Amino acid sequence: MNDQNEQSNYDVKKYRTPDGAPADIVMFTLTKRERKTVTKTLPLRELRVMLIRRRAWPFAGKWALPGGFSRDDESLYETAMRELKEETGVVGRHLEYLSVYSDPGRDPRGWIISHAFFALVEEEVLEKRQAADDAGEVGLFTIEEALEELDLGFDHRDIIADAYRRIQEKMLQTTIARKFLPQEFTLSELYQVIKAVVPDFEEPNFIRKITSTRSRKGILEEVRDENGNPVSSNQYSQRPAQLYRFLDNVPRLSIYS
Amino acid sequence: MNDQNEQSNYDVKKYRTPDGAPADIVMFTLTKRERKTVTKTLPLRELRVMLIRRRAWPFAGKWALPGGFSRDDESLYETAMRELKEETGVVGRHLEYLSVYSDPGRDPRGWIISHAFFALVEEEVLEKRQAADDAGEVGLFTIEEALEELDLGFDHRDIIADAYRRIQEKMLQTTIARKFLPQEFTLSELYQVIKAVVPDFEEPNFIRKITSTRSRKGILEEVRDENGNPVSSNQYSQRPAQLYRFLDNVPRLSIYS
DNA sequence: ATAATAGTGTCTATCAGACATTATACC
DNA sequence: GGTATAATGTCTGATAGACACTATTAT
Numbered sequence: 001m002n003d004q005n006e007q008s009n010y011d012v013k014k015y016r017t018p019d020g021a022p023a024d025i026v027m028f029t030l031t032k033r034e035r036k037t038v039t040k041t042l043p044l045r046e047l048r049v050m051l052i053r054r055r056a057w058p059f060a061g062k063w064a065l066p067g068g069f070s071r072d073d074e075s076l077y078e079t080a081m082r083e084l085k086e087e088t089g090v091v092g093r094h095l096e097y098l099s100v101y102s103d104p105g106r107d108p109r110g111w112i113i114s115h116a117f118f119a120l121v122e123e124e125v126l127e128k129r130q131a132a133d134d135a136g137e138v139g140l141f142t143i144e145e146a147l148e149e150l151d152l153g154f155d156h157r158d159i160i161a162d163a164y165r166r167i168q169e170k171m172l173q174t175t176i177a178r179k180f181l182p183q184e185f186t187l188s189e190l191y192q193v194i195k196a197v198v199p200d201f202e203e204p205n206f207i208r209k210i211t212s213t214r215s216r217k218g219i220l221e222e223v224r225d226e227n228g229n230p231v232s233s234n235q236y237s238q239r240p241a242q243l244y245r246f247l248d249n250v251p252r253l254s255i256y257s
Numbered sequence: 258m259n260d261q262n263e264q265s266n267y268d269v270k271k272y273r274t275p276d277g278a279p280a281d282i283v284m285f286t287l288t289k290r291e292r293k294t295v296t297k298t299l300p301l302r303e304l305r306v307m308l309i310r311r312r313a314w315p316f317a318g319k320w321a322l323p324g325g326f327s328r329d330d331e332s333l334y335e336t337a338m339r340e341l342k343e344e345t346g347v348v349g350r351h352l353e354y355l356s357v358y359s360d361p362g363r364d365p366r367g368w369i370i371s372h373a374f375f376a377l378v379e380e381e382v383l384e385k386r387q388a389a390d391d392a393g394e395v396g397l398f399t400i401e402e403a404l405e406e407l408d409l410g411f412d413h414r415d416i417i418a419d420a421y422r423r424i425q426e427k428m429l430q431t432t433i434a435r436k437f438l439p440q441e442f443t444l445s446e447l448y449q450v451i452k453a454v455v456p457d458f459e460e461p462n463f464i465r466k467i468t469s470t471r472s473r474k475g476i477l478e479e480v481r482d483e484n485g486n487p488v489s490s491n492q493y494s495q496r497p498a499q500l501y502r503f504l505d506n507v508p509r510l511s512i513y514s
Numbered sequence: 515a516t517a518a519t520a521g522t523g524t525c526t527a528t529c530a531g532a533c534a535t536t537a538t539a540c541c
Numbered sequence: 542g543g544t545a546t547a548a549t550g551t552c553t554g555a556t557a558g559a560c561a562c563t564a565t566t567a568t
Contacts, residue, residue: 172511
């Protein structure tokens with residue numbers, strides 16, 4: 001029998017092995033800022049990324065993504081969930097795998113292969129959390145700040161750039177907008193959320209397209225009360241606006257049809 | 258000074274580290290089979306996955322994805338390129354990252370975090386290669402065989418299922434169809450390639466849509482000779498068919514517009 | 515002539531895109 | 542009444558979807 005066919009002959013330490021496999025999390029949130037105007041109006045929404053200031057070597061003092069090393073009893077998804085909770089206090093939000101970062105030399109601590117995730121969180125969840133800890137060590141930055149102004153540790157600028165591209169794509173092709181909205185929302189709110197993530201999205205006939213084109217049936221439904229009457233809200237506008245909620249249907253997109 | 262701020266105090270071996278970070282490759286190819294008919298006709302095209310029969314423990318004798326461990330002087334993408342070449346003889350084809358597989362216990366050799374890639378290769382490249390090595394050890398299987406009939410090693414069934422979903426999505430949303438086609442091709446060939454990967458794709462007006470809708474301008478262009486006359490081919494049909502080539506434009510897709 | 519695949523005509527309903535207009539509130 | 546946002550009307554041209562029809566070759 002071939003001696004490679006025996007477990008007892010297998011030596012897991014024959015070659016050098018990685019020094020760690022962390023999960024790093026790009027946590028996106030939409031901040032809402034009240035606007036002081038004469039009449040009711042939508043708050044300003046801005047896409048922001050959470051960063052923490054590093055205390056330890058390497059890159060001590062620099063801003064970087066929250067994250068930490070995976071353990072041998074958990075999947076990387078579980079690592080990301082755990083670190084998200086430990087480092088930022090956020091629990092159970094949308095968390096999705098992005099990519100792996102493995103260029104030799106990317107981490108001065110050794111051979112460290114990092115797995116990036118991105119999370120989407122409503123601002124309210126963060127506000128509770130932030131009050132609870134050391135304010136100077138956690139920051140919410142706009143994408144422009146994170147990508148152009150800050151000097152980030154590791155290759156985290158690349159990771160954030162990739163995550164931004166991914167979230168823009170998903171914002172247009174899926175219904176992840178729901179992660180930044182309450183259960184029931186107006187179409188202006190939805191439009192504003194999309195534009196906050198994809199600034200060059202323009203759709204003058206947005207309301208009509210989303211409400212009355214056959215090909216988009218199944219994305220949204222009107223909210224109705226127990227008598228079947230449409231429910232509207234005038235929280236953000238003079239004239240009340242119809243409330244909608246997301247359904248689970250996402251049309252299949254194709255460049256060929 | 259905080260003692261965590263010194264490189265000299267950093268111990269990379271304080272915690273258990275992974276026993277390896279392999280790259281596994283889901284190599285897709287479209288096999289072409291001549292059909293014996295009275296007249297000229299397109300060959301049958303079928304999507305297939307390359308598997309190798311394992312020689313060593315674990316899962317010796319079972320079919321599994323080609324792949325191998327990453328080294329500390331290369332990125333995982335480079336690992337995948339190298340393994341693709343070493344294990345299958347294929348060089349320089351489309352190779353793209355898929356996802357990470359890290360469930361505890363997924364590999365009996367230890368704590369091994371696997372990185373799946375997928376590759377797209379024309380059949381011709383494989384044919385040259387296959388003749389050159391031990392025929393029994395390499396196989397090309399249809400997706401149905403790989404997912405339903407074979408008993409694969411590791412979690413490779415899940416990986417193939419994920420890769421299949423991904424390639425179906427990309428086939429409709431990008432121009433990766435070009436990876437399975439010659440530089441210049443007819444619209445029937447393109448349609449056939451799409452259907453080989455996404456069997457339920459149906460578009461009766463395919464030719465008209467791709468050639469004469471404004472919103473799809475920039476995907477394809479007609480091949481023309483030095484005098485500007487359209488070039489056609491009758492390799493696969495009685496009546497010659499116009500040849501096309503891909504351009505670099507891919508329209509941005511959105512469920513909202 | 516016949517068969518086979520490539521490609522166009524044609525018709526209706528739907529959709530896109532651009533503006534104008536009306537509707538419903540608060541002030 | 543004035544103002545702000547929500548929603549609809551309306552018009553033109555483009556597209557979708559279905560089916561019939563014509564075109565170009567090999568045999």
